[in-house]
Amino acid sequence: MLTKNQIAQRIAKELEDGWYVNLGIGIPTLVANYIPEGIEVEFQSENGILGMGPFPYEGEEDADLINAGKQTITAMPGAAYFDSAMSFAMIRGQHVQLTVLGAMEVSENGDIANWKIPGKMVKGMGGAMDLVASADNIIVAMMHTNKRGDSKILKECSLPLTGVNCVKKIVTNLCVMEVLPQGGLKLLERAPGVSVEEIKAATEAQLIVEGDIPEMKF
Amino acid sequence: MNKVVANASEACEGIESGMTIMLGGFGLCGIPENSISELVKKEIKDLTCISNNAGVDDFGLGLLLQGKQIKKMISSYVGENDEFERQMLSGELDVELTPQGTLAEKCRAAQAGIPAFYTPAGYGTEVAEGKETREFNGKMYVMEKAFEADFAIVKAWKGDHAGNLIFKGTARNFNPNMCGAGKITIAEVEELVPLGELDPNEIHIPGIFVQRIFKGTNYEKRIEQRTTRPRS
Numbered sequence: 001m002l003t004k005n006q007i008a009q010r011i012a013k014e015l016e017d018g019w020y021v022n023l024g025i026g027i028p029t030l031v032a033n034y035i036p037e038g039i040e041v042e043f044q045s046e047n048g049i050l051g052m053g054p055f056p057y058e059g060e061e062d063a064d065l066i067n068a069g070k071q072t073i074t075a076m077p078g079a080a081y082f083d084s085a086m087s088f089a090m091i092r093g094q095h096v097q098l099t100v101l102g103a104m105e106v107s108e109n110g111d112i113a114n115w116k117i118p119g120k121m122v123k124g125m126g127g128a129m130d131l132v133a134s135a136d137n138i139i140v141a142m143m144h145t146n147k148r149g150d151s152k153i154l155k156e157c158s159l160p161l162t163g164v165n166c167v168k169k170i171v172t173n174l175c176v177m178e179v180l181p182q183g184g185l186k187l188l189e190r191a192p193g194v195s196v197e198e199i200k201a202a203t204e205a206q207l208i209v210e211g212d213i214p215e216m217k218f
Numbered sequence: 219m220n221k222v223v224a225n226a227s228e229a230c231e232g233i234e235s236g237m238t239i240m241l242g243g244f245g246l247c248g249i250p251e252n253s254i255s256e257l258v259k260k261e262i263k264d265l266t267c268i269s270n271n272a273g274v275d276d277f278g279l280g281l282l283l284q285g286k287q288i289k290k291m292i293s294s295y296v297g298e299n300d301e302f303e304r305q306m307l308s309g310e311l312d313v314e315l316t317p318q319g320t321l322a323e324k325c326r327a328a329q330a331g332i333p334a335f336y337t338p339a340g341y342g343t344e345v346a347e348g349k350e351t352r353e354f355n356g357k358m359y360v361m362e363k364a365f366e367a368d369f370a371i372v373k374a375w376k377g378d379h380a381g382n383l384i385f386k387g388t389a390r391n392f393n394p395n396m397c398g399a400g401k402i403t404i405a406e407v408e409e410l411v412p413l414g415e416l417d418p419n420e421i422h423i424p425g426i427f428v429q430r431i432f433k434g435t436n437y438e439k440r441i442e443q444r445t446t447r448p449r450s
Contacts, residue, residue, distance in 0.1 A: 046318060047244040048388045058446040063247065063439035064375075064387035070245040070298075071445040081387055083394040083422075084244070084270070085326040088319030092337065115315075122306065122315070123297035129345060130319030133338035164342035 002173045002191045002216075007141050009034040010216055011100055011171050014139060015041050019097040020090075022046065022131060025069040027141040028100035042076075044096055046087050046127040051079025068127065091127070092134045099135040101128060103142045103167075105157045108205035110167040110179040112140060113159035125162055132163030144172035144202050151204040153177070153185065175199050176216065177207070184208050189216045221381040221431045222410065226256035229404045229430045233262060233369055236289075240268035240325065240365060240396045241279065242372040245442050248389030249278050250373040250406050252434040257282060264289040268365055270321060270392055271295055272302045277440050286310070292365075294318035298442070317345060320362050322392060327364035328399035329427065334363045370400030373434070374423070377407035378414075381428030382421045390422065398427030406434040 002010065008030035015021065015031075017039040023029050032043060032054075043052040045067040052067060053074035061072040075081075090096055105113040112132055115125040132138055145151055153170065170177045176189040186208045187199065192215050200207055223229045230253055233239065239257075243249030257265075258281050265288050272291055273280035282288050283301050290312040296302055305311035316324070317339040327335055336359035340346045350361040372393040375386035383405055385393055397403050410433040 045388075047247070048391050055445045055447045057449050061441060061444055061446060062387060063441050064389040066245065066247050066388055066441075066443070068244075070247070070442040072441060072443065073445075075387075081385075081390055083385075083390050084318070084322035084392045085395045088322055092319060092339070119307075122303075122313075124293060124295035124315045125317055125345075126295040127318035129317035129343065130337070130339040133341060161343045 001194060005030055006218070007171050007173060009218060010176065011139055011141055012036060014169070015039060015098070017041070020044055020050070020095065021098045021100070022091065022096050024099070024101040024128065026102040028102060029069060031100055044087070044090060045073070046091065046131070048082050048084060048087050049073075049075060049079060050082070050090070051076040053079070088127070088130050091130050094134055094136060096135060098137045098139065099131045100139045100141055101131065103140045103152070105152050105154055105159050106140055106142070106167055106170055107154050107157045108179070108185050109183040110165045111157050112162045112167050113157040114162050116160045118160065128162050132166040135166070138167050139169045139171060140167050141171055144174040151202055153203045153205045155205050174202060180208070186210070187213050189214055191216055219380050219425065221425065221428060222379050223430050223432050225432055226252040226406065226434070229253065229406070229432050230256045230260065232402070233257065233260065235262040236264045237368040238266040238268065238366065240367045240370045240400055242391065242393035242396050243269060243271070243278070244388065244391035245271050246274065246278050246440050248373050248385070248391050248393055249273070250371045251437055252406050253371045253404060254278065254281060257287070258285060261285070261287070263287050266290040266292065268292040268367060270318060272299050274299055274442065275301050277438070283311070290314065292316060292321070294321050315345070322395050324362060324365045325392060325395040325399045328366065329395060329397065332364060334361050336361055365399060367400035368402070370396040370398070370403040372396050372403065372405050374405055374407045376409045376411060376416060377405055377431050378411050378416050378425070379431070380413055381405060381425030381431045382416055383407070383423040383428065384416060384420060385422050394423050397423045402429045403427055404429070405431045407431060408434060408437060
């Protein structure tokens with residue numbers, strides 16, 4: 001089984017040179033720690049920075065420089081600041097090549113739910129609805145099951161949706177899955193030591209298993 | 219042209235109970251601290267506030283929530299505020315959650331005199347319920363309307379007497395989009411300079427969008443999530 005850091009590490013292997021990338025809050029943020037050698041990507045944070053750098057050294061925090069998770073950050077050489085309307089022009093206008101988001105639930109046709117549990121928790125969608133409605137390439141980073149062991153990879157989402165038919169790939173602590181254009185989740189890779197049977201048992205959605213499923217390599 | 223007023227109290231003249239006010243800022247970054255304090259002091263009620271977030275319990279718009287001065291919040295993200303959550307779940311507070319990009323564009327549309335626009339955000343979700351939808355080039359979009367607000371209150375880094383504004387870092391966020399999006403725009407700035415001091419090439423918002431400007435005092439600029447890395 002993968003740790004949260006390993007999920008991020010696996011997603012980082014999807015990065016390609018020259019991409020602009022938006023990372024959501026939680027596990028997605030960790031992807032920035034594992035950029036493969038020899039490639040250059042630039043991180044966009046929807047509150048208004050392109051070229052986001054690592055956290056500042058202690059004592060160098062700037063209240064006027066944060067990311068979408070409200071964490072203090074730094075700016076890389078060549079970074080740019082901009083207003084919220086322009087930020088979402090980048091996102092809606094499909095100028096960002098990859099979006100990595102967390103999710104509470106994902107369905108087999110690529111629907112995603114990550115902003116509300118009716119009657120219990122309402123934090124809001126933030127920029128997630130704009131991101132999933134526009135991005136060509138959306139990877140979800142999440143745990144495969146909840147604390148009770150119930151699958152979060154479902155036939156249909158039970159929670160209010162953030163977007164429909166939008167997720168392209170899902171990386172969980174158990175496996176990597178691709179959302180097929182016609183629906184259904186194709187199993188691509190297993191986490192080290194996790195069997196196909198275990199993944200099937202933890203997945204409510206239709207899981208398509210063809211041939212030998214390789215173990216992830218780090 | 220001179221748009222300068224003495225302080226927050228003079229700037230907020232005319233703001234009354236029941237009005238709709240848009241306020242810049244993302245989290246606690248770039249919020250108009252002086253004007254929010256003034257609204258608390260004025261004890262006006264039943265406000266509709268348009269702002270990306272709702273502050274935290276004891277700072278930002280959280281101060282107006284504590285005093286139960288807000289009737290309705292229009293925001294994209296409202297986590298990290300217990301009092302907000304309590305008022306929302308008990309029904310005391312009306313909350314309209316709007317995707318962040320849609321919120322920004324509803325401000326920009328109001329600023330630019332565009333009554334409505336189409337966006338893909340929220341299509342197929344409860345955000346689109348009751349709204350007109352339309353297909354363009356094989357993709358579905360939701361019609362969203364420009365905001366209508368009595369006042370827009372923004373925070374900038376530097377401003378001059380004519381209301382020209384320059385923002386700093388990610389404290390820019392919604393502030394430029396809200397300028398001119400309300401009937402009256404109030405700008406509070408950290409540095410207020412005479413005409414000619416700001417390089418016209420570097421102005422983010424021309425003064426035409428701003429009616430009142432004042433130099434704020436005692437900025438706390440609270441950090442919500444202080445994250446650092448060790449020096450190696």
